[in-house]
Amino acid sequence: MTPGARVAAAISVLDAVRAGEAAEKALTGWARGARYAGSKDRAAVRDHVFDVLRRWRSCAALGGGDDGRHLMIGAMRSEGIDPHTVFTGDGHAPTALTEPERAGGHVPVGLDALDLPDWLWPHFETSLGASAEGAAEMLRHRAPVMLRVNLRRGTVADAQAQLASEGIDTTTADIAKSALQAISGERKIAGSVAYAEGLVELQDGSSQAAMEALQITKGARVLDYCAGGGGKVLALAARADAAWYAHDIAPQRMNDLPARAKRAGVEVTRLETGAIARAEPFDLVLCDAPCSGSGTWRRSPEAKWRLTPERLEDLTQIQYEILARTAPRVSDGGCLAYATCSVFKQENEAVVARFLQEHPSWRLGQQRTWPISGAGDGFCLAQLVRG
Incomplete structure (x- = not known):
C-alpha cells in the first residue's frame, strides 16, 4: 500500500x-x-x-x-x-x-x-495539581514498550543479550529491578525466542514496580482476584516460591494464563468464584480493580473519549465492593492489596478511605502512586492490613 x-x-x-x-x-x-x-x-x-x-x-x-x-x-x-x-x-x-x-x-x-474531554480536566487538576498538564501531555504520545525479565529464566543481562541477537535493542530502566525498555525492534518481540521461552514478558514499568513493592514470603498463599490475563500474578510468581491462585469475574480472560504460566516456569491455579471459599484463607489478596485506566490512556486512548461521569461513579462503587468482598478472604496478619492504573484520587485515595471508614478493623500499611512517565503508566497501590 x-x-x-x-x-x-x-x-x-x-x-x-x-x-x-x-x-x-x-x-x-x-x-x-x-x-x-x-x-x-x-x-x-x-x-x-x-x-x-x-x-x-x-x-x-x-x-x-x-x-x-x-x-x-x-x-x-x-x-x-x-x-x-x-x-x-x-x-x-x-x-x-x-x-x-x-x-x-x-x-x-x-x-x-x-486532548481531554472538558469534564475530565477538573479530575486531573484535583488529583495531580501542578503536574496535571504534564500528565495530559504525556497521554498524547505513545507509551514506551516495556519488558519484564523473568528472573526464574535468566538475568537482565541474559535477556538483553538474547533480545539483541534477535534484532531487539533494549535499555535497563530504573523503575523496576527486572525492567527493560525496548528502543528498537519492538514489533519482533512477540515472535522472539526470548519471549517464547519465557525469559521476558511485556509488562508496563509501573506495574512491575508495584508488584516488586509487595512482600511475598516463601510458601505463602496468594490470590490475584482480578487477574485478567495474569500478568501481575506471573510477576509475583517470578520472585518467590509460593502457592499462586488467579480469579476473574470473566473467566475467559484467563484463557491464556496456563500457557503463559508454563512458559514462565510457574504453576498458577485458576479459581472460579465458587471455589475461592474452599481455597481461602490467603496471605495476600491482590485486587487490581476495574478502573478508568486513566494512567494507561497512551495505550488505550479510546477509553478517555468513551468514559462518562456516570461510568466513573459506577467504577468507584465496584472498586469498594471488591475490597469489601475480598477482605474476609485474607488470613490474620495477611495483606489486602488494592491497585488501579488510574491517576484519579476518586478511584484511589477516596476508595481506600471509604473502605477503612466502614471496616475499622483494617488500617493502611503503605500507599504509593507512580506518575505517568517515560518508563511507566500512572498506577496506585495501597496495602491494607488488619488491626
Missing part, C-alpha cells in the same frame, strides 16, 4: 470509530476486507488510528473537522507533513484537498491542545 492508501484506510476506520464502533473491531473489520494489506500496512494504519485517538481534539482543530478525513488532515499537520502531498487522489489515496480544507483548521488551544 502507498502512504496515501494507508491514510485512506485510517480515515475509514476513524469514521467507524466516530460512529460508535470500537477501534479494535473497526481495525479488524478493515483488515479482513483488505487481504492485500501486508503486516507493515496493517501496522501503519493502526499507528495512524491510535495517533489520532490520542490527539482527537487537537487533530480536529488542525484539520478543521472531526470526521475521519479532517482528523487525518490534522494529524498530518501535527506531524509537520503537508497533507497536500498525501491527499492527491492518485491511486487509492484520499481525494485532493479542497480550497476550504486547505484554508481550514487552526492551532489548538486550551483543552483542545491537551
Whole structure:
C-alpha cells in the first residue's frame, strides 16, 4: 500500500470509530476486507488510528473537522507533513484537498491542545495539581514498550543479550529491578525466542514496580482476584516460591494464563468464584480493580473519549465492593492489596478511605502512586492490613 492508501484506510476506520464502533473491531473489520494489506500496512494504519485517538481534539482543530478525513488532515499537520502531498487522489489515496480544507483548521488551544474531554480536566487538576498538564501531555504520545525479565529464566543481562541477537535493542530502566525498555525492534518481540521461552514478558514499568513493592514470603498463599490475563500474578510468581491462585469475574480472560504460566516456569491455579471459599484463607489478596485506566490512556486512548461521569461513579462503587468482598478472604496478619492504573484520587485515595471508614478493623500499611512517565503508566497501590 502507498502512504496515501494507508491514510485512506485510517480515515475509514476513524469514521467507524466516530460512529460508535470500537477501534479494535473497526481495525479488524478493515483488515479482513483488505487481504492485500501486508503486516507493515496493517501496522501503519493502526499507528495512524491510535495517533489520532490520542490527539482527537487537537487533530480536529488542525484539520478543521472531526470526521475521519479532517482528523487525518490534522494529524498530518501535527506531524509537520503537508497533507497536500498525501491527499492527491492518485491511486487509492484520499481525494485532493479542497480550497476550504486547505484554508481550514487552526492551532489548538486550551483543552483542545491537551486532548481531554472538558469534564475530565477538573479530575486531573484535583488529583495531580501542578503536574496535571504534564500528565495530559504525556497521554498524547505513545507509551514506551516495556519488558519484564523473568528472573526464574535468566538475568537482565541474559535477556538483553538474547533480545539483541534477535534484532531487539533494549535499555535497563530504573523503575523496576527486572525492567527493560525496548528502543528498537519492538514489533519482533512477540515472535522472539526470548519471549517464547519465557525469559521476558511485556509488562508496563509501573506495574512491575508495584508488584516488586509487595512482600511475598516463601510458601505463602496468594490470590490475584482480578487477574485478567495474569500478568501481575506471573510477576509475583517470578520472585518467590509460593502457592499462586488467579480469579476473574470473566473467566475467559484467563484463557491464556496456563500457557503463559508454563512458559514462565510457574504453576498458577485458576479459581472460579465458587471455589475461592474452599481455597481461602490467603496471605495476600491482590485486587487490581476495574478502573478508568486513566494512567494507561497512551495505550488505550479510546477509553478517555468513551468514559462518562456516570461510568466513573459506577467504577468507584465496584472498586469498594471488591475490597469489601475480598477482605474476609485474607488470613490474620495477611495483606489486602488494592491497585488501579488510574491517576484519579476518586478511584484511589477516596476508595481506600471509604473502605477503612466502614471496616475499622483494617488500617493502611503503605500507599504509593507512580506518575505517568517515560518508563511507566500512572498506577496506585495501597496495602491494607488488619488491626
